[in-house]
Amino acid sequence: VKEIKDFSFAKNLINAPITVTEFFEACKNYPIFFAKDVNDDWFASVMLGFKENSNVFVNDNGVWDKLHYVPAFVRRYPFVFVEQDDTQEQLLVALDKEYLSSDKKDEPRKLFDDKGENSEFLNNVLMFLNQFQNDSIATKEFIKQLNEWELLEEKTATVVTANQEQFNLTGLFIVNEDKLKHLSKKKRDEINDKNAIPLITAHLISLSNIQKLGVK
Numbered sequence: 001v002k003e004i005k006d007f008s009f010a011k012n013l014i015n016a017p018i019t020v021t022e023f024f025e026a027c028k029n030y031p032i033f034f035a036k037d038v039n040d041d042w043f044a045s046v047m048l049g050f051k052e053n054s055n056v057f058v059n060d061n062g063v064w065d066k067l068h069y070v071p072a073f074v075r076r077y078p079f080v081f082v083e084q085d086d087t088q089e090q091l092l093v094a095l096d097k098e099y100l101s102s103d104k105k106d107e108p109r110k111l112f113d114d115k116g117e118n119s120e121f122l123n124n125v126l127m128f129l130n131q132f133q134n135d136s137i138a139t140k141e142f143i144k145q146l147n148e149w150e151l152l153e154e155k156t157a158t159v160v161t162a163n164q165e166q167f168n169l170t171g172l173f174i175v176n177e178d179k180l181k182h183l184s185k186k187k188r189d190e191i192n193d194k195n196a197i198p199l200i201t202a203h204l205i206s207l208s209n210i211q212k213l214g215v216k
Contacts, residue, residue, distance in 0.1 A: 001078070001109040001121075002101040006062025007070075009077060014049035016071045019135035020142050023199050025069040027206035029057075031213070034143050034152060034173040042143035043136070046071060046206075047213065050159040050167040056216035072132050081129050093129065145194065149187060151175050161214040174207065175200050 010016075018026050023044075026032055030046035037043055048055045057065045064070055078096035101109070111122045118126070146152050153176045157169040180200065183191070191197060 001095070001111065002099045002103075002106055003109065004077065004099070007058045007064045007074065008062035010048075010064075010074050011055050011058045011062070012053040013055045013074070014052070015045045015047050016073045017043050017136070018046050018071050018073065019044070019132065019139045020199055021135050021138075022069070022072060023202040023206075026071065027202040027209075029065075029068045029209065030206060031157065031209045032203045032206040033157070034146070035171055042140050042147070044139050044143060044203075047157070047169070047210070050169060050213055056213060072128075072135075076125075076128060076132060079125050079129060081133055091133065093126065142196065142199065145196065146175060146200075149183075149191065151179050151200075153179075157210055159210060159214045167214075175203055177204065 018032065023032060026046050030048065033045055033047065034042060035045055048057055050056075057068055078099040080094050081091040082094045084090055084092060109121050110119050113119050143152075152173045155172055155174050157172055159167045159169070161167075191200075
């Protein structure tokens with residue numbers, strides 16, 4: 001596998017899924033929203049841009065903004081788990097073929113050793129992908145719980161640029177702070193028992209990053 005030396009592959013990415021394990025780092029730099037995929041499953045996402053095909057955190061040289069958290073979804077590239085057609089229980093590892101290499105200098109990133117066994121590199125990739133998969137499942141369950149607690153509301157995010165251009169992004173869900181303040185004691189206790197308050201707080205803090213996108 002070729003070494004990925006920059007983030008040019010993510011230049012067109014205007015959002016990226018993240019997991020609950022990333023909330024505390026991601027909230028410092030990006031707005032965190034909730035949304036549903038084509039299968040009606042919940043996921044969390046960070047907003048990386050507001051114009052089509054324009055990640056404002058990656059420059060023309062493929063450099064990600066310094067001191068900004070890079071989501072695991074991006075860091076796992078060029079690998080990804082894909083579901084088989086007949087079952088969702090078994091996942092296959094897929095690789096962007098543009099990054100396959102037979103160059104000797106890329107030996108440290110061989111997928112298999114001389115015996116055809118997984119290389120240490122591939123095992124590390126599998127470990128990372130498995131962790132991301134498990135964290136993604138936990139994130140989906142967390143957002144489902146927010147929805148069951150009736151805390152989510154659909155919102156339109158508005159980004160205003162330095163030139164006073166306005167961009168509206170729809171289909172996004174956030175936690176309703178007013179509902180959060182007026183929870184019943186039973187529901188409040190349940191949320192505390194689930195240790196959900198720190199994650200909710202990180203999400204709400206992250207929303208202050210929306211307008212920062214317009215001045216990037």
